[in-house]
Amino acid sequence: MTLAGPWTAAAIRAAVGRGDVSASEMCRAALARIDAANPQASAFLATAGALALDRAAALDREPGRSARGPLAGVPIAIKDNICTAGLPTTAGSRMLDGYVPPYSATAVARLERAGAIVIGKTNCDEFAMGSSNEHSAFGATRNPWDVTRTPGGSSGGSAAAVAARMVPVALGSDTGGSVRQPAGFCGVVGVRPTYGRVSRYGLLSFASSMDQIGPLSRTVADAALVLEAMAGRDDRDATSSDEPVPEWSSHLTGDVRGARVGIPRAWLGDGVDADVRRAVDGAIDVLRQRGAAMVDVELPHASTAVPVYYIVATAEASSNLARYDGVRYGHRTSVHESLREMYERSRDEGFGAEVKRRIMLGTFVLSAGYYDAFYAKAQLVRRLITADLDAALDTCDVLLMPTSPSVAFRLGERIDDPLRMYLADVFTVGASLAGLPAMSIPCGFGAGGLPVGLQLIGRRFDEATLFRLGDGYERDTRWHEARPAGVCAESMDWL
Amino acid sequence: MPDERDEFAIRHVASLARLRLSPDEESLYGRQLADILSFARRVLDVDTTGVDAPRPAGAPTLPLRDDAVRPSLEANCALDQAPAAGRGDGLFRVPRVIG
Numbered sequence: 001m002t003l004a005g006p007w008t009a010a011a012i013r014a015a016v017g018r019g020d021v022s023a024s025e026m027c028r029a030a031l032a033r034i035d036a037a038n039p040q041a042s043a044f045l046a047t048a049g050a051l052a053l054d055r056a057a058a059l060d061r062e063p064g065r066s067a068r069g070p071l072a073g074v075p076i077a078i079k080d081n082i083c084t085a086g087l088p089t090t091a092g093s094r095m096l097d098g099y100v101p102p103y104s105a106t107a108v109a110r111l112e113r114a115g116a117i118v119i120g121k122t123n124c125d126e127f128a129m130g131s132s133n134e135h136s137a138f139g140a141t142r143n144p145w146d147v148t149r150t151p152g153g154s155s156g157g158s159a160a161a162v163a164a165r166m167v168p169v170a171l172g173s174d175t176g177g178s179v180r181q182p183a184g185f186c187g188v189v190g191v192r193p194t195y196g197r198v199s200r201y202g203l204l205s206f207a208s209s210m211d212q213i214g215p216l217s218r219t220v221a222d223a224a225l226v227l228e229a230m231a232g233r234d235d236r237d238a239t240s241s242d243e244p245v246p247e248w249s250s251h252l253t254g255d256v257r258g259a260r261v262g263i264p265r266a267w268l269g270d271g272v273d274a275d276v277r278r279a280v281d282g283a284i285d286v287l288r289q290r291g292a293a294m295v296d297v298e299l300p301h302a303s304t305a306v307p308v309y310y311i312v313a314t315a316e317a318s319s320n321l322a323r324y325d326g327v328r329y330g331h332r333t334s335v336h337e338s339l340r341e342m343y344e345r346s347r348d349e350g351f352g353a354e355v356k357r358r359i360m361l362g363t364f365v366l367s368a369g370y371y372d373a374f375y376a377k378a379q380l381v382r383r384l385i386t387a388d389l390d391a392a393l394d395t396c397d398v399l400l401m402p403t404s405p406s407v408a409f410r411l412g413e414r415i416d417d418p419l420r421m422y423l424a425d426v427f428t429v430g431a432s433l434a435g436l437p438a439m440s441i442p443c444g445f446g447a448g449g450l451p452v453g454l455q456l457i458g459r460r461f462d463e464a465t466l467f468r469l470g471d472g473y474e475r476d477t478r479w480h481e482a483r484p485a486g487v488c489a490e491s492m493d494w495l
Numbered sequence: 496m497p498d499e500r501d502e503f504a505i506r507h508v509a510s511l512a513r514l515r516l517s518p519d520e521e522s523l524y525g526r527q528l529a530d531i532l533s534f535a536r537r538v539l540d541v542d543t544t545g546v547d548a549p550r551p552a553g554a555p556t557l558p559l560r561d562d563a564v565r566p567s568l569e570a571n572c573a574l575d576q577a578p579a580a581g582r583g584d585g586l587f588r589v590p591r592v593i594g
Contacts, residue, residue, distance in 0.1 A: 360505070365535075
């Protein structure tokens with residue numbers, strides 16, 4: 001049969017519910033599409049193959065198609081730092097090469113319960129540390145819009161997989177922008193939920209006060225659909241919230257009238273490329289014409305967000321990654337005389353350069369004599385950054401800014417200059433430090449025909465307003481329908 | 496506070512982090528980390544007079560669950576993940592610690 005698209009998650013669920021297509025057919029189509037496109041994009045580290053087909057077949061055997069759950073038959077890709085029982089979970093690290101977790105993350109288990117079919121694991125920067133996917137121990141993912149460029153990171157594999165039409169939706173994780181930045185670079189939707197909205201159980205810890213699992217998709221409605229299926233309190237994560245989870249996807253009307261959109265103009269001057277600014281200005285006009293009101297806001301401490309983030313995140317990483325010691329799981333060196341030497345050689349052999357840099361930076365800012373000066377001070381400045389954002393969101397419903405100051409950069413361009421790589425996180429780390437929800441949506445194309453991402457930041461637990469505005473914007477634009485010709489050029493029955 | 500350009504002792508920090516670096520790595524990471532710290536110093540100039548100590552972002556309160564025994568990962572399943580384990584003993588194996 002012909003599987004003519006466009007196959008959004010919502011369309012798949014409806015088609016499977018009606019019996020127009022089976023979960024098995026969708027699963028086979030996704031696996032075939034991955035076979036065709038993955039050699040160019042390197043988005044997947046592993047596919048679920050027989051496991052996914054078995055699960056789809058089981059779903060097809062269940063009676064009562066429409067009662068099968070809100071994601072029945074929807075193929076989904078999972079970032080490789082999220083545990084999937086029976087499927088490798090490496091977090092892009094040699095340290096966990098060959099590791100197969102005995103349990104699934106709560107987010108994954110909930111999506112499967114909703115009928116989603118886990119189709120494979122996507123590439124990422126090692127332990128989610130990076131903005132380009134070049135820090136994966138298994139080679140970099142390529143941007144489907146231009147395979148000489150980075151897809152962004154650290155959820156670059158998930159973003160590339162959605163952009164190249166290998167899957168309709170994927171999970172990523174966002175600590176300092178790791179869902180939003182690759183979504184922007186690859187021209188897809190990416191959502192960082194409010195801190196506490198999604199359980200972190202089964203997400204390999206990087207910086208626990210900021211890590212959140214979030215969806216990537218081609219449409220805002222699909223992101224809402226995935227988020228509502230996995231959000232909510234989980235006894236296995238004490239920081240997960242019992243805030244009620246609305247059915248966002250069924251309340252999207254396109255009506256943005258009366259919404260107040262705050263623009264931190266003083267912060268958007270220097271350092272944002274002209275093509276990015278043009279696309280964002282265009283998005284502001286679209287929202288205004290739809291009835292949203294623009295207001296100016298100020299974020300006085302915004303320029304300190306990147307250094308604060310890299311102090312706090314690396315401190316937490318140095319503590320979290322102490323667990324990789326070659327004892328209970330992961331890589332153990334074959335050369336050791338003592339326990340201490342075993343720890344050191346195992347970690348030296350298992351970790352890549354960026355992870356070592358961040359562990360050492362974090363160790364330094366927590367060490368005697370420097371803790372108060374760096375770590376404790378950064379936590380105080382974090383409060384000021386949070387207060388700025390909260391105060392701005394008292395005067396408006398969402399904040400609007402680019403996701404990144406530039407379009408996707410070339411592979412290799414920044415790999416030797418970590419500080420330059422960090423500075424490009426300027427617009428994403430604020431929401432992370434403050435625990436606010438944020439979303440990147442496609443808002444045009446810049447230099448070289450590369451996608452530009454528009455970021456909206458909302459109030460705590462007000463994802464509803466992000467989805468409402470994003471969906472409204474999507475109804476007046478066609479950016480989300482564009483597909484990367486290079487990787488999607490061949491005759492496709494999966495679109 | 497001392498200037499970390501003088502103080503940043505890469506070998507000491509690597510040792511604290513249980514990382515064994517080659518001389519080339521020490522040189523490269525030492526330089527990169529000094530640059531990053533030099534940039535991070537701008538945080539030190541921010542006036543934080545009167546700012547309260549931080550609390551975790553998001554969750555205003557951390558609920559406690561009942562202190563009850565519940566099923567968890569079975570011991571042999573955990574041992575299966577280990578590079579070296581004595582399954583029969585229920586133990587992870589490590590190099591000799593006491594001489």
